[in-house]
Amino acid sequence: MLSEYQLTLPGLGLENADGRAKVVLEKAKAQVGFVPNMYAGMANSPGLLETYLDGYSAFRKESGFTPAEQELIFLVISRENGCEYCMAAHSTLADKHSGLAPEITDAIRGGQPVGDQKLAALADFTRTLFQTRGLPSRGAVEGFLAAGYGERQILEIVLALAVKTLSNYSNHLFHTPLDDMFAGRAWKQG
Numbered sequence: 001m002l003s004e005y006q007l008t009l010p011g012l013g014l015e016n017a018d019g020r021a022k023v024v025l026e027k028a029k030a031q032v033g034f035v036p037n038m039y040a041g042m043a044n045s046p047g048l049l050e051t052y053l054d055g056y057s058a059f060r061k062e063s064g065f066t067p068a069e070q071e072l073i074f075l076v077i078s079r080e081n082g083c084e085y086c087m088a089a090h091s092t093l094a095d096k097h098s099g100l101a102p103e104i105t106d107a108i109r110g111g112q113p114v115g116d117q118k119l120a121a122l123a124d125f126t127r128t129l130f131q132t133r134g135l136p137s138r139g140a141v142e143g144f145l146a147a148g149y150g151e152r153q154i155l156e157i158v159l160a161l162a163v164k165t166l167s168n169y170s171n172h173l174f175h176t177p178l179d180d181m182f183a184g185r186a187w188k189q190g
Helices: 019-032 037-042 044-062 067-081 084-098 104-112 117-131 138-146 152-174 180-185
Strands: none
Touching: 037 044, 037 084, 037 152, 044 067, 044 084, 044 152, 067 084, 067 104, 067 117, 067 152, 084 104, 084 152, 084 180, 117 138, 117 152, 138 152
16 A cells, blocks of 8 residues: 655665764664665654664564564554555565464465464454554453463554554655565555
């Protein structure tokens, strides 16, 4: 899904950014080893990119979710938002780094049910928080807790929603082209 209006701000990299944008891009490169196309657009608002980087890092390090669960959460949110860039990026991360089974990644990509009961509960609850704008029913929360998750993890999903909203919306507005490393998992909303 792409915005009807495409932002025309230039992509920023270490070679053409200055001031705070350059500092934030250096931080981004230190975190992931390169400057993804997504970051090049977001750097036009250094506060946006820095908020994204800090929130993303905190979620990855402190959420209490496994790497596979984290990827599942990011995939569910990105699919709900229709973000082609983040669906491809997180599918690639799921395949190569996070340990999320390909059949689960593919189920989320295709809008199909997840076979694993605990991961299905996580996907369903993440989708519920997204769709209800943070107003889940008591039954939805109780189902999530019964699957073995805790109340604090509800807040961690809220953090993931915030982080992915920043990146998903930025990608919609910039029509962010996929980095070559994510092209093998390109995705279009059906």
